[in-house]
Amino acid sequence: MRLAVSGLLILSLGSFAPSAFAERRNAPSKASALEMGRVQYERGRFARSLELFGDAVNQSDSPASRNLAYYYQGLALFELGLYHSSYVSFRNVLLTADAGNRQIYEKAIRNAVVISDKLDMPERIGKALVALPGSFISTSVAGHSNYAMGMHYFTSGDDSKASSYFKSVSPENPFYAKAAFQLGVIATRARNYNEAGALFERAYQAAGKDKDKYSQRELARLNMARTAYSFGQIEKSIELYAQFTSSSPHWLTILLEASWPLLRVSDTTVSLGNLHTVLSPFYHEDLVGEGYVLRATILFSLCKYEEMRRTLAQFFAIYDPILRSMQSESNRFAGDDTYYEAFAAKKGMHRAFLNFAKRDEGITKAMKVLDTLTKERKELARLGRNETILRLAKLVDEAIDSNQRDIGRDLRKMHARKLKELLAQREQANYLKVEIVTGEKELIEGQKGLPPKRVVDVETSVGENYHFWPYAGEYWEDELGAYVYTTESSCVN
């Protein structure tokens, strides 16, 4: 019996094969192209289904059939790992409001927003969604849409509209944490630090313990600490900074920034300890010049002039060459693309700035997206040269160019900002050099002779579960961030 069924199946396949072959050779009709594409898609032949969906798009005479073809094309491209092209196909569905195919809008919106967010371009789909009539956005994807539309207005500088859309994202939506974060940024822009702190905290809580949202959570927490400091809540900011561990992607920034509120409460023990890490040879090429100036300032308050002198000498020795190199770069680099090319090639740019740029989360993410797009472009080239593929490849090329321009622009801005900061730090360091002489003078005068050296009895008892290690001038990588200064003020008064 089974044999007979198999025989019949072979015969039936044989009888249909010539017609299928004929269909393949001649261009399929518009309805059949879509249907055949679906069949190929369901069989897992995604590359072939792409061709057929492309034919269906070209031959379609109504928005309904075209949108359906775009939708399936998006699915097939997603299966092939061609995310940007997939996003473009889903976005194409949303460009025309077609009452005949309402059911696909929900899925198209969801997919387009998720993919565009992964590609760090949610504002682009937001723009398409703004133009789409509201009746096409079902309640189940309202959160996704509001987030994307909020991002569109946020990037175009309309904070009021952006804020309104971000506020409409419900707490159950996966984009809630991001929306809350953006609201926090808007509140910070408006100098409403109290609200900003609450919003960043909400973003931090919403990110939960999901591994995918780790960097988002850390950034929200960092902004909580920054906002508390800006709002004058020094103790709270110290507490928040203290919660970070060395695994945080912002570790170096945190050590440096945490020293400011500590200085405000005269906690030189930990602030100097933090700076001991920041100024270690591990970070000589990480643009942390501010740390040297801050250390010198703290040492000034402790009348530790000799140490201050050494710190400043170290600053000039390390940062003068960097400053000269960055000045030369800013004169040499013609435009944004030059910055991008130098960064991508890791040539022609001082390593300190390269390291600093690599620490920037935005740049890192943009480079990853660029990598994804470049791989996608190669994959598309392997899929053939039909009209659909060529069109998608052209769009990926445009996206790559746009991404590179954006990275170049951001790098140029960062470079200019860091150069300006470095010049200011150098000026401050020069002031401090003068202050050493003044301070030493006052020390002698105040005491009518110099005070005797105080021998500090180093406290070695530490809390339970902690170790005490002496520092003998050698840095151990695992000890970074764990240094504490027991030094006392040498000031007379």
Add this chain to the structure above:
Amino acid sequence: MKKHQRTHKNMKKLFRSLSRSFYLFAGLCVFAPVAGANIIEEQLTEIGQVPNEEIVVVQRQYTRKTGRFELTPVQVGGVPFGDFRRTLFGGASATYHLNDWLGFEVPAFAYTKTFFSSFTSNINAGQTAAGAPLINVDEQRLLFFLTGGVQLTPFYGKLSTFSRYIAYIEPFFSLNAGLARTETSNYLTVVPGLGFRLFFKEWFSMRFDFRNYIYNERSVSTGTPVDKLRMNYAFTVSLSFWLPKMPSN
């Protein structure tokens, strides 16, 4: 940062007093004897420094052992230095750590397999029946050790390997006692030892042990029983898992 600017306003205030101070300082420098100036400079240098002794590292312990079990399901090694016999070890143990420096190893089990080398048989093969007596080796093969004891861990440290990886290490001393079972008899054994642990994770470590399993063996190979102190210098390597999980704070 704004706070930075504020600090520098104070600096500027100090800067304004510079000219007055500078002349006074210059005057002092001109009129003071050179030797005196040198002494002041030395004093200034001395009190203005932050010596290394005033910088400490307060670091969270990599692992804590208090109230935790060290389960060692895999232990391999042997007694490699016997003249004509070699003993292989395979065992397991469980150690309860009362605190970071004191632990109780109860029990420690080592199954042993003894092999005799061809040394004696080769010699005996050359002997004639009427010649010198054959070399008799007391072939009392070890079967297992079952012991228990204490571990003292007074030291803790870390090693840098090729300036790349940092390994947390702790040497320890141990003293066990228990049963040594051979093919023919049971003996009381005392096992002094020393070793060290390397921690890879707070819950996973490797242990290297050097122990001497000492027991008074009664030899019957010559007819009359002879008691002989037998030393078994054993080297073992083992992997340990730590339970329960270390609390995060």
